[in-house]
Amino acid sequence: MSQVQNRQIVLNARPVGAPKPEDFRIEKHEVPELPAGHVLLRTIYLSLDPYMRGRMSDAPSYAPPLGLGEVMMGGTVSRVEASRHPSFNAGDLVSGFTGWQAYALSDGSDLSLLDSRINQPSLALSVLGMPGFTAYHGLLNIGQPKAGETVVVASASGAVGSVVGQIAKLKGARAMGIAGGADKCRYVVETLGFDACIDHRAPDFAQQLAAACPNGIDVYFENVGGAVFETVLPLLNIGARVPVCGLIAYYNDTQLPQGPNLVPHLLTQILIRRIRVEGFIILDHFATGFESFLRDMSGWVAQGKVTLREEFVDGLEQAPQALIGLLAGKNFGKVVVRVSEP
Amino acid sequence: MSQVQNRQIVLNARPVGAPKPEDFRIEKHEVPELPAGHVLLRTIYLSLDPYMRGRMSDAPSYAPPLGLGEVMMGGTVSRVEASRHPSFNAGDLVSGFTGWQAYALSDGSDLSLLDSRINQPSLALSVLGMPGFTAYHGLLNIGQPKAGETVVVASASGAVGSVVGQIAKLKGARAMGIAGGADKCRYVVETLGFDACIDHRAPDFAQQLAAACPNGIDVYFENVGGAVFETVLPLLNIGARVPVCGLIAYYNDTQLPQGPNLVPHLLTQILIRRIRVEGFIILDHFATGFESFLRDMSGWVAQGKVTLREEFVDGLEQAPQALIGLLAGKNFGKVVVRVSEP
Numbered sequence: 193m194s195q196v197q198n199r200q201i202v203l204n205a206r207p208v209g210a211p212k213p214e215d216f217r218i219e220k221h222e223v224p225e226l227p228a229g230h231v232l233l234r235t236i237y238l239s240l241d242p243y244m245r246g247r248m249s250d251a252p253s254y255a256p257p258l259g260l261g262e263v264m265m266g267g268t269v270s271r272v273e274a275s276r277h278p279s280f281n282a283g284d285l286v287s288g289f290t291g292w293q294a295y296a297l298s299d300g301s302d303l304s305l306l307d308s309r310i311n312q313p314s315l316a317l318s319v320l321g322m323p324g325f326t327a328y329h330g331l332l333n334i335g336q337p338k339a340g341e342t343v344v345v346a347s348a349s350g351a352v353g354s355v356v357g358q359i360a361k362l363k364g365a366r367a368m369g370i371a372g373g374a375d376k377c378r379y380v381v382e383t384l385g386f387d388a389c390i391d392h393r394a395p396d397f398a399q400q401l402a403a404a405c406p407n408g409i410d411v412y413f414e415n416v417g418g419a420v421f422e423t424v425l426p427l428l429n430i431g432a433r434v435p436v437c438g439l440i441a442y443y444n445d446t447q448l449p450q451g452p453n454l455v456p457h458l459l460t461q462i463l464i465r466r467i468r469v470e471g472f473i474i475l476d477h478f479a480t481g482f483e484s485f486l487r488d489m490s491g492w493v494a495q496g497k498v499t500l501r502e503e504f505v506d507g508l509e510q511a512p513q514a515l516i517g518l519l520a521g522k523n524f525g526k527v528v529v530r531v532s533e534p
Numbered sequence: 535m536s537q538v539q540n541r542q543i544v545l546n547a548r549p550v551g552a553p554k555p556e557d558f559r560i561e562k563h564e565v566p567e568l569p570a571g572h573v574l575l576r577t578i579y580l581s582l583d584p585y586m587r588g589r590m591s592d593a594p595s596y597a598p599p600l601g602l603g604e605v606m607m608g609g610t611v612s613r614v615e616a617s618r619h620p621s622f623n624a625g626d627l628v629s630g631f632t633g634w635q636a637y638a639l640s641d642g643s644d645l646s647l648l649d650s651r652i653n654q655p656s657l658a659l660s661v662l663g664m665p666g667f668t669a670y671h672g673l674l675n676i677g678q679p680k681a682g683e684t685v686v687v688a689s690a691s692g693a694v695g696s697v698v699g700q701i702a703k704l705k706g707a708r709a710m711g712i713a714g715g716a717d718k719c720r721y722v723v724e725t726l727g728f729d730a731c732i733d734h735r736a737p738d739f740a741q742q743l744a745a746a747c748p749n750g751i752d753v754y755f756e757n758v759g760g761a762v763f764e765t766v767l768p769l770l771n772i773g774a775r776v777p778v779c780g781l782i783a784y785y786n787d788t789q790l791p792q793g794p795n796l797v798p799h800l801l802t803q804i805l806i807r808r809i810r811v812e813g814f815i816i817l818d819h820f821a822t823g824f825e826s827f828l829r830d831m832s833g834w835v836a837q838g839k840v841t842l843r844e845e846f847v848d849g850l851e852q853a854p855q856a857l858i859g860l861l862a863g864k865n866f867g868k869v870v871v872r873v874s875e876p
Contacts, residue, residue, distance in 0.1 A: 436801060439798070450795065452793055456759060456783075459784075462778055462811060463779070466815055471805035472808050476808065
């Protein structure tokens with residue numbers, strides 16, 4: 193096995209503002225000899241997700257930052273090429289967190305055999321994996337939508353937002369999406385089955401959103417922040433719930449926006465409308481919640497009740513540009529890098 | 535009864551910033567003849583509370599604003615002077631919401647006979663009434679402190695804060711107070727039994743608070759906002775809970791503070807530290823929670839486990855100045871106006 197040539201994309205520089213191609217660097221190394229108790233993995237699919245931007249910075253966050261020169265982190269689906277581990281056999285498909293590289297060695301501790309309920313392996317990175325679980329946990333355990341209530345989610349054509357709205361519909365709520373551009377909005381309504389979807393780029397976005405939510409908003413699933421949050425805030429009902437799983441609008445910011453300071457306004461609205469705002473990091477909940485999520489979601493996917501658009505990018509070398517585009521809202525659906533043939 | 539001379543304090547002008555004495559006006563009227571089905575009440579105690587400032591403004595809030603010329607609202611303990619109502623007899627003590635006036639007529643719908651568990655009638659306006667219930671509900675149902683956790687509350691010598699810290703101690707948590715001045719801080723520790731209390735006027739307040747919370751903060755009971763909130767925020771632990779019952783720091787504000795806009799920072803902290811911020815208005819919870827609160831709290835008060843300092847102000851005419859002082863943090867304990875002899 194020592195002849196296997198690996199390609200890795202590493203963090204070359206910490207981005208200032210939006211990441212640039214130069215913030216990444218490709219390296220080529222021979223894969224070391226396979227140690228006892230390990231497997232050699234060939235990456236098939238690499239997931240790209242907004243949280244990656246945060247890990248490229250050294251600002252304090254919920255996880256330590258990636259070191260300069262380290263391989264970019266990321267969820268993957270891989271084929272076991274060779275195994276010296278009792279739980280894995282050559283040919284197995286596994287999901288893991290082996291990052292932006294063509295091959296990886298693993299001691300198996302962070303790997304799972306691909307669940308037999310997952311027929312389409314790339315879905316382990318989206319609707320049946322971390323983004324789907326984020327939508328499921330945040331919406332059902334924090335948002336707790338009741339039948340007839342209005343649920344709003346931004347990035348509604350993205351990996352998390354798509355699933356939020358579809359689960360909201362399954363629970364009898366009204367699902368209202370926000371997305372960038374007419375094509376995405378049409379897809380969100382026609383394919384995903386949301387009740388409506390508003391283009392946040394429209395000059396009258398605020399008026400359109402208010403008109404589309406005549407009974408106000410009961411659950412706002414927060415994954416963007418920024419101008420969308422400010423537009424949603426005045427529409428929140430008494431007792432509204434705001435699960436916060438991401439704030440992509442801020443990830444590339446290098447400084448705080450100009451004043452006035454709206455924190456007093458926000459806290460006042462939270463008080464007088466009895467709003468609950470609650471942050472969560474989905475990694476905290478895998479041990480307790482993933483199994484029941486996967487059971488429910490596999491069923492819904494099999495029955496065609498939840499679907500998701502995947503946007504495939506071919507080749508590991510395309511990953512930096514694809515992440516840059518994702519952070520700018522240029523993707524349409526879940527972004528998956530096809531690193532090698534299944 | 536038609537000879538009874540009433541005194542009422544009415545809203546004379548909507549305050550701009552801090553209320554001034556001229557924003558109030560005293561009026562004298564004869565009390566009308568007692569109609570059938572009504573009682574005539576003589577006010578003994580009038581409660582002064584921070585929420586009154588909000589009701590003097592016409593900014594949108596959880597309750598309609600008081601009209602100009604209307605009697606200032608407020609919780610009261612009164613003696614039934616005459617009754618044409620089957621449920622009340624002359625001589626009964628009742629709690630109600632009859633406002634800033636010496637006498638009131640009531641059809642009984644907003645009155646309760648003073649609960650037999652309340653030996654000291656003025657306590658029906660504080661520890662055994664709305665402020666005590668605010669502390670109890672917010673801390674136990676939203677804050678949910680666990681033994682060993684750290685609970686922080688500002689206005690720790692005030693009607694709500696006093697009770698928050700004492701309940702926290704009863705639940706095995708560390709209680710950390712914030713108050714204005716050495717006298718209040720000493721009282722909070724020595725009499726109320728908090729573990730520590732920090733003077734927010736100290737130039738090194740932030741350092742003192744951090745040093746007093748070596749394990750961070752698990753529950754911050756928010757009743758002030760402003761600089762205290764900003765000082766607490768970096769100390770909040772992963773999974774912290776922030777019940778929001780009041781924001782006295784902002785009540786007199788006429789404009790938002792200058793920038794930068796810290797909302798992105800606040801939302802980011804909520805996300806990466808999985809914080810839950812939840813507003814509540816205690817009026818929502820009387821029907822479902824007051825009875826069990828009163829049972830618990832009467833027991834704690836009888837056993838000397840919860841106590842509260844009352845600051846009595848003599849005479850209805852002193853109420854405006856006392857409210858102005860309360861909003862400026864000049865009170866020391868629960869402010870009660872003695873309107874007439876028991």
